[in-house]
Amino acid sequence: MNYLKEFTKGLWEKNPILVLSLGLCPTLAVTTSVTNALWMCLASTFVLVCSNVLVSIIKKYIPSHIRIPVFITIIASFVTVVELTLKAFQPNVYNSLGIFIPLIVVNCMILGRAEEFASKNNILVSIFDGLGMGIGFGLTLTILAFFRETLGANKLFGLTFIPGMRPVMAMILAPGAFITLGLMLWAMNSFKSRKKKGG
Amino acid sequence: MKKFLTKIILFFNNNYLAKPTFILALVVFLAAFILSHVKEITYPSILRQTEEKEKLALNLVLPGYHSLLKRRVEIEGKDFIFWEGEKKDLNKESKGYAFISFEPGYSGPVKSMVGFNDQGKILGIYILEQTETPGLGARCLEVASSQLFWTSFFKAKKKNLNHSRPWFQEQFKGLDLTKGIKILQKGDWNQSLRKELLQVNGITSLTGATITSKAVTKSLQAGFKVLKEKINLTIPAVQNLDNNFLEDDENINREREEE
Numbered sequence: 001m002n003y004l005k006e007f008t009k010g011l012w013e014k015n016p017i018l019v020l021s022l023g024l025c026p027t028l029a030v031t032t033s034v035t036n037a038l039w040m041c042l043a044s045t046f047v048l049v050c051s052n053v054l055v056s057i058i059k060k061y062i063p064s065h066i067r068i069p070v071f072i073t074i075i076a077s078f079v080t081v082v083e084l085t086l087k088a089f090q091p092n093v094y095n096s097l098g099i100f101i102p103l104i105v106v107n108c109m110i111l112g113r114a115e116e117f118a119s120k121n122n123i124l125v126s127i128f129d130g131l132g133m134g135i136g137f138g139l140t141l142t143i144l145a146f147f148r149e150t151l152g153a154n155k156l157f158g159l160t161f162i163p164g165m166r167p168v169m170a171m172i173l174a175p176g177a178f179i180t181l182g183l184m185l186w187a188m189n190s191f192k193s194r195k196k197k198g199g
Numbered sequence: 200m201k202k203f204l205t206k207i208i209l210f211f212n213n214n215y216l217a218k219p220t221f222i223l224a225l226v227v228f229l230a231a232f233i234l235s236h237v238k239e240i241t242y243p244s245i246l247r248q249t250e251e252k253e254k255l256a257l258n259l260v261l262p263g264y265h266s267l268l269k270r271r272v273e274i275e276g277k278d279f280i281f282w283e284g285e286k287k288d289l290n291k292e293s294k295g296y297a298f299i300s301f302e303p304g305y306s307g308p309v310k311s312m313v314g315f316n317d318q319g320k321i322l323g324i325y326i327l328e329q330t331e332t333p334g335l336g337a338r339c340l341e342v343a344s345s346q347l348f349w350t351s352f353f354k355a356k357k358k359n360l361n362h363s364r365p366w367f368q369e370q371f372k373g374l375d376l377t378k379g380i381k382i383l384q385k386g387d388w389n390q391s392l393r394k395e396l397l398q399v400n401g402i403t404s405l406t407g408a409t410i411t412s413k414a415v416t417k418s419l420q421a422g423f424k425v426l427k428e429k430i431n432l433t434i435p436a437v438q439n440l441d442n443n444f445l446e447d448d449e450n451i452n453r454e455r456e457e458e
Contacts (some may be wrong), residue, residue, distance in 0.1 A: 032332075066219040070226050077230040081237050084333040091252075096337075098330050169407055173332065182376035 003128045013159050016109045017140040017181075018188040025111035028177040035050070035157055037145035039093045041138025043101060044085070047078045048110050049130035055118040056126040056188075066168060071114045079104045106171030109137060140184070146171060147180050207210030253312075256325035257282060257297060257402045259364070270431055274413045281426055293317055300422030304329065304337050304414040313419050320379040322367050324419070329389075331410075336411035339367040367412075370402050382409065444446045 016022045026044075030036045051074050062070050077182030083101045086094040094101065104110070113133055118126040150161045170176050211217050257267060264284030271281050281298035294317045303308035312323040331337045331385035342365050366388045374380055374397070379399030385392060388403050396402060404412035 005303055062222065063219050068225055069223060073223075073226050073230050080234050084237055087239035088248070091248045091305075095328070102284040156348040161348050163347060171337070172335065 003125065003161065004130040006125050007132040009138035010129065010134070011139065012136070013190070014133075014142060015136045016133050017057045017137060020109070020112070022112050023107045023137060024181075025102050025146065026103065026107060027137075028174065028181065030097060030147055031141055031145040031177060031180075032152070032172055033096075033149045033155070033158070034142060034145045036096055037091075037095060037141040038138065039086075039090075040100065041141055042136055043082050043097075044107065044110070044135025045131065046082060046102055047075060047104055047112060048134045049127055050078045051075045051110055051114055052118040052126040052130035053123055056121060056123045059119045065167075067115070067119065068111075071111055075110050075114070076105045100187075108109055109133065144177070144180055144184065148176050152176055206302060222235070251269055252411075254269065256312045256327060259325050260297050260312050260323040261295050261315075262322065264314075267297075269455050274429075279422075279425055279429075281429075288436050294319065296426060298422045298426050299327065300418040300425075301328075302414040302418035302421065305330065305408065305410045306330050309339075309411060309414040309418065311415055311418060312423065313371070313375050313376075315423070319375055319423075321374045321419075323378055324371045326365075326368060326415070327402050331408065336405060336408035338367050338405050338408065339411055339415065341367070367402075367405060370396060371419075373397055374402070375400050376419065382412050382416060384409075 010016065014020060017024065017027055023044075026040060028121075030040045052069070054074050054145060079102060082104070083094075086097075086101060111188055113129060117129045121129070146156070148171050151168050152173075154161050154165045154167040168176075171180070207350045211221070224405045261282065261284050264286045267282045267284040269280065269282055272281075272376065279298070279300075281296060284295045286293050286295060286296070295314060296317075297312060298316040299310065299312050300423065301308040303309075308328070308333065309326065310328040311324050311326045313324045316322060326339055329337065329339060331339065342363055370388045370393070373393075378400050381399055383396070383399070384406075385396075385403035386406065388396075394402060402412065
């Protein structure tokens with residue numbers, strides 16, 4: 001088993017947002033600022049790695065027809081741990097991410113990895129898969145948030161980006177998220193198809 | 200006995216419901232057990248955060264007031280919390296009040312604390328909770344910063360310890376609660392707008408987020424109305440707040456004047 005390959009496939013080849021189209025709801029919702037995107041990345045990656053590990057440990061003992069409720073219980077428990085920890089130690093982050101922390105539970109990227117990968121592979125590979133997928137998810141979020149924050153609010157990390165520029169309000173609202181994500185998907189697909197033709 | 204045990208094992212292996220039920224119950228039980236412990240560990244911290252926020256807010260909306268008395272009344276089944284404080288000004292005792300009130304904004308309730316003196320003039324407001332759109336309504340928490348990203352990125356400056364408040368909340372200072380608060384659209388607030396706005400008893404709204412501005416002014420007026428009716432009544436006190444934190448505020452004010 002090639003660990004490096006399992007790690008990098010989440011970043012590019014099987015990027016959860018741009019290729020698998022998983023977890024689009026938090027992608028569109030929390031990318032209003034880069035800070036939010038990075039915290040979302042951290043929270044999701046933590047939940048993803050932990051649930052991958054636990055699922056790959058207990059995969060033998062779970063009858064296949066009740067695996068989904070068991071996975072959901074595991075994911076929900078880790079999300080609650082993240083939620084409580086953020087609430088206690090990073091209240092500002094908790095306030096700005098709001099409802100999207102509890103909603104990590106229904107991020108289909110996490111359930112998808114548990115079902116597709118962790119329940120079929122051993123612990124170590126599952127960790128690399130979770131890390132790769134989480135970081136790939138986070139990178140996409142960060143790039144999306146960078147464009148939305150700089151164009152929509154003329155800010156970066158809450159500080160003025162270009163003095164005197166008038167921000168485009170639509171970019172910070174939902175349409176801006178859809179447009180930017182659409183452009184990113186287009187870029188990704190054209191990259192991939194060009195590579196195929198060339199090869 | 201042995202027969203009994205084998206019977207149970209057989210039952211578990213053959214019955215299509217027993218084993219999954221047992222496993223599911225075990226998983227859920229373990230999850231609940233772990234979560235209850237996590238909750239226990241984080242609970243004091245969460246409680247402290249909310250208390251600290253309340254103290255900080257009180258300190259800002261009732262500057263210089265002492266012997267604050269927290270009170271709680273029930274209005275239409277909901278808790279209404281307010282504070283009473285006193286201040287000695289030129290040998291004259293004056294009273295100040297603060298309350299917490301909320302109104303629905305664009306995407307959730309906007310909860311704010313407001314302090315005012317016995318003439319109904321606002322001493323300060325503090326937005327405790329909001330879930331407004333970042334870049335629009337959430338700018339009610341934005342501190343007007345002229346600091347550029349690039350300068351702070353390339354020159355690792357010492358963290359600027361300014362105690363400046365969000366401009367949206369700052370502009371409420373000095374407004375009259377007994378009259379209606381007008382919402383004008385003058386762009387971002389700055390010190391030069393203060394005189395003009397005080398004359399008409401108004402605020403300048405957040406660009407593109409009039410609903411948030413409306414929610415705040417509405418909640419202030421609704422809370423004031425409730426308090427005006429209740430203020431003559433004798434209401435049992437809930438608890439006494441310690442006043443240690445008031446000294447800090449005087450220091451902050453002094454620093455501000457020096458700037």
